Amino acid sequence: MAKKKKGRKARKQASQNLKNMSVPQLIQKGTSFLSADNYRDAIKILKIANQKQPDNHQCLDLLFRAYTYRENQLRQKKMLTEADALHHQVLQHLPDTTTLKEADLLLCLKSTSMKNAVVLYSRFLAHHPPVLEAETILTDLLLTFADWQAATQLPDIAMLKPDLPLLQKAARLMDDAQWEAALEQLKPVSRRSPLAAVKLLCRAMVCFYQNDDQSMQRALAMIPASFGLSSVIERLRTDSHHLSALWQGSFVTDAQTHLLLDTIKQNDFTGTARIIKRMAQALCPQDPCPAIEQLLLMLWPLAASQSIDSCSLAELAELMLPGDRGKAMAAKFYFLGFDDYLVDTNDYLELLDKEFPDPADSIMAASMVLSESVERIVNRGLQEEAKELMPDDPAKQLGVFSNHPECVLLEITLKALELDPQNLQARTLLAQLPRTSRPAKQLAETGLQTMMDTFPDDPQPCLALAKLYSEKNAFRKVETCLRQAELRAPHDEQVREFHVLALLQSIDTNLNRKKFHLVKADLEKAEKRCTRKILAPMTARRILFDLEQTGQLSVFGGKLQNSNEDRIRAIISGHISGLSDSDMLKALGILEINRRQRPKAWNKVKSSLLESMFKSHAKTVNRLPSKVIRDLLLQEVDNMAVTCERTAWLAIFLTRYKTILKRIDNEDILPLLEILVEIGKTEQCLQEIRRRMKTASEPFRTLLEFLQMVVRCIVDESHADADAFAAIIDHVDKQHLEMFRTTALRLSKSARGTLKDALVNFDFKFLENTCNCPRCTGRLNEDYEDDFNFDLFDIFDKNMDDPIYMMVEMVESLIDMEGLRGARERVIKKHRKNLMNDYKTKTMLRDVAEMLSFKRRDELSPEARILIFG
Amino acid sequence: MLADYMMLGLEPTATDEQIRRRYLALVKNYPPEHDPQRFQDITMAYERIKNQHARIINRLFGYRTAGDVEASFGYLARATQPKRQRAGLQALLKSATKSWPHQ
Structure with a gap:
């Protein structure tokens, strides 16, 4: 109570003080309040001064200005009733137009009605020349209030007067949204005219409807600040997307997306359902179900990267979608997660017709689901355990009747092909799936023969069948298949090369069996089809054939061959002399492998000579560029018809040419290091990485460091956590990150469990999860x-x-x-x-x-x- | 799926021929030199729904890749962008004083 009394007393005292002040003192104080934008106090003080000296022009001027500013201030605060009340005061204190300043005029015009503005400006023009900015404001008022009657009262001296009919016509067109016509109407308007801003607005709108937002912004930028319609111009400049009148239909905003992602990441599935429903309703008001499905599917990657729980997402689908549709969607999520392998596939297939009501679509989809399941099992390296991943009744949906592990995947693939023979994934799988056992080979053979009959123009099933027969050493059947392939694709180089490679394989077998007449026939056939790409393996076979003939009665030459060292050397040199350095090393490599595969009792002279010739060409490597050496070492052994593994191929070069890896640049070494990991030569790989890390420059040094860490994790030398990987990757430039991503993806082939997931997704947070695959959990x-x-x-x-x-x-x-x-x-x-x-x-x-x-x-x-x- | 149809401005019941025609018309309107993002979106949408095989693959496995959730939503946002509608000056003035309902 005492405080209130004190306050009142103080205010009374202040008011008394003001009353005691002299007029100049009050004017000075009022001016200082005005310059401090404190218009309310300025009005209060100047009113006292005006009461004391009513004829003081300076005081009246200041009071007018204070009222005008205060009115403007109130309008900005959207206090329109108070502003209108104050406007009467402005009009009462309107100064003599002879002394009215331009700035005050503009301020006054901005906050008054069209009628008042015309009266004020007409009075002003009686003593002053026209003001462009003032007339721009008048134009704005005209467009807003359309008071054309008042505008006719403008004196002839006003710049706007002659253009009034033009503006009226243009305004009508603008109201009718005919911006192009309005712009055409305003074409004669000059840049100095008060209508210039209107013309620019029309141009901006024309650009907007032509989807040329850049030109629209350019036109808007040229509109002077004095031009009104500020609400429109400002919104067009900054966020035209939020001017509802300009847009038709609803859309998904970034804010909604962020809200949805934030909510689901916080595991708030109730909130997520609410947001999805709202978004779906906006997208498809008639039937939001397809939109819900779409939005849920778009959230799946979060579950795949284990940012959210996949089971919860499946439950959300069941909750949001009606009946079977929800169940089908949930089954789809479980299938995409593939945690229960073929059990998930089986469950999804049972509900597939709910997702694909059209029977033709359903059959095609079922085929794809089956082939995708097989591919995933192969990619996870679980082929041998496929039997353990089956549901209780595998025959019905998956078409599995066999108990043999190799047959399980083949049967599923065959079922996929039975449903849709066009399924390319299944056709590729049929050709590539392992089939070492007799029943598996029989299944693959039946499938490939069906494919051959179903696609009479496609050479691929013939090639796949030929490969299968060559695995069974049935070379005549191979030839029949390859002849069929050549008939189907006579100009296909791949078919021709495959034929030559099959012939080379046949030559190898017959050389071992010493059936030289067959070898000679096959050699002649191969030479007819030989291309530059397979020149080296071809030459190697020719050398082997000639070597085998030395020292015995040639069935072809009819005389005893000389087996001395010079003769053998001459045969080899004669054949390889015409080859390039790279092909020569390849041919010698094939001969070296052949030599190693022979029994110790084999001709000692030939053996030691072949070995010494291979050794003696070590210097040739120094002449080869880095990329050629890399290609030589990475040579696909299948493309040379060599019956050896890649490990042996690499080993003969790495043991004989000890410095060969040093000849390869950092840019080319990565694929080779990856292969070393793939074939299990991790120690050699780590050794090479360590050697290179000493001298490598960025970004290769970091890449090698990354590689080292991955390799160590693969061999289980050390357990690297997500932070250790992040410490390396965070420092990598964005431009080089793709290189790391590619390397990770390629190394994933040799990894397992969470490390594999981390490498495939290039997200090392996966390392923090536990792997639930049957191998890691020991379920097998x-x-x-x-x-x-x-x-x-x-x-x-x-x-x-x-x-x-x-x-x-x-x-x-x-x-x-x-x-x-x-x-x-x-x-x-x-x-x-x-x-x-x-x-x-x-x-x-x-x-x-x-x-x-x-x-x-x-x-x-x-x-x-x-x-x-x- | 829905987003792809929306991107091309088609109903989900559109036939292969209608999809192709619409795609060619849109590509003509938005060449890659003028609007690369739009061109990329239109082409991607077409590739996903151009025939029965593509549609089924997209429906089955369209969103299985990890890490592209924001890109997918960005694509949806671009696909569902509302059309520009004609508005007169008075309507604009009225709209400017109101806020957008989705904001």
Whole structure:
């Protein structure tokens, strides 16, 4: 109470002080308030001065200005009623137009009606020349209020007067949205005219409708600041996308997208459902279901990268979509996740007709789902375990009847081809799937023969069948197939080369069997078809044939061949002399492999001579450019018809030409290092990386460091976590990042588990997850379930000192108690979700997860791992 | 799928021939020199729905790749961009004082 009284007293005192001030003092104070934009106090003080001296012109001028500024201020604050009330004061204190300044005039015009503005400007023109800015404001008022009657009252001296009919016509067209016609109408208007701004606005709008936003912005930038319509001009300049009158239809905004992604990343699935529903409603108001499906599918990559739980996304789909549509969508998500392998495929196939109601579409989709499943199993290197990944009834949907592991994938592929013979993925798989056993070979043969009949113009099934026959050493059948392929594609170089390679393989076999007449016939056929690309393997066979003939009665020459050293040397030199350095090394390499594969009892002279010739050409490597050496070492062994593995091919060069890797530049070495990892020569690879890291410049040094870390993880020398990889990658320039990504992808072939996922996705956060594949979890181990059938109490007694061990055992017993042992991942995850709803259990699970270090996680069973870590 | 049809301004019931015609018309309107992003989007949409095989593949595995969620939503946003509609000066003035309902 006392405070209030004090305040009132102070105000009374201040008011009394003001009243006691002299007029000049009040004017000075008023001026200072005006310059400080404190218009309300300025009005208060100047009013007192005006009461004291009503005829003081300076005071009246200042009061007018203070009222005008205050009115403007109130309009900006959208206090329109107060501003209108104040406008009367402005009009009352309107100064004598003879002394009215331009700035005051403009201010006054901006905040008045058209009628008042015309009166004021007419009065002003009686004593002053026309003002362009003032007339621009008048134009603006005319366009806004369309008070053309008032405009006719303007004196003839006004610049606007002669253009009024023009402006009226243009304004009508602008209101009718005929901006092009309005622009045409305003064509004669000069840049100095008050209508210039209107013309520019018309031009901007014309550009807008021509989708030329750049020109629109240029036109808007030329409109002077004094031109009104500021609300429109400003919105057009800054955010034309938010001017609802200009757009038709609804759209997805960045803000909505960010909100959706943020919400789902926080695992707020209720909020996510709400946002998706709203977005879908905006996209398809009649039937939002397709839009919901689209939005959910677009969120899938988050589940794939394990940023969100895939099971929760599937549940969301079931919640948001009606009946079978929801179930089909959920099954699709499980299939995309592929955690339960062929079980997921089976479930998805059962609901596929709900997603694809058209039977033709459904059949084609089923074929693709089957072939995709096979490819994924192959990519994950689980071909041999395919039998373990099957559902309970594999015959119905997957078409699997066999028990043989190799046959499982072949049968699925054949089923895919039966549904859709055009399925290219399945056709490729049929040609590439492993078939070492007799039943698998039979299945592949039947399938390929069907393909040959189904596609009478395609040489590929013939080539695949020929390859299969060559694996069975049935060379005459191979030839028949290849002749068929040549008939189908007479000018296809690939077919021709394949034919030559098959002939070379036949030559090798017949040379071993010493059936030289067959060798000679095959050599002649091969020479007819030989291309430059296979010159080296061809030459090697010719040399071998000539060498085999030395020392025995030639069935062709009819005389005894000389077997002395010079003669052998002459044969080899004679054949390789015409070859390029690279082809010469290739031919010698093939001969060296051939020599190593022969029994020790083989002709010692020939053997030592071949070895010494291969050694003696080591210097040739020094003449070759880096890229050629790389290509020589990376040569596909299949393309040379050499019956050896890539490892042997690399080994003969790396052991004989010890410095060969040094001749390769850093730019070319990567594929070679990747191959070394692929064939298991990791130690040699790491050694080479270490050697190069000493001298390499950026970005190769970092790349080699990255490579070293990946290789070490592959050989399990060290466990690198996500942070260690991030420490390397974060420093890499954006321009070089693609190189790292490619290297990671290529190295993923040799990796497994979470490291493979991290390399494929180039996201090393995957390393923090646990791998639930059957191999990593040990699900494939037959004795696996028995491992947990021990007497818990005995073990407890022995390990009472190890609290983590106790914890592990507690979790394992929980798994058994809840009946989760051997359950599917999604069932365990659902159970985990229910447990997490209880605060106490949630805290306990979190504590257990925190306490178990990365290495101790391996002690848990896969079910326990899913239950604790999700 | 839906986004691809929206990108081409078509109904999901459009035939292969209608899709092709629309694609050719759009490519003519938005050549890569003038609007590379739009051209890329139109081509991508066409490739995804040009025939039955492409449509099924896209529907089955269209979004399985990890890490491109924001790009997908960006594509959807571009596909669903509203059309420019004719508006007169008075309508513009009225609209400028209101805020956009989706903001």
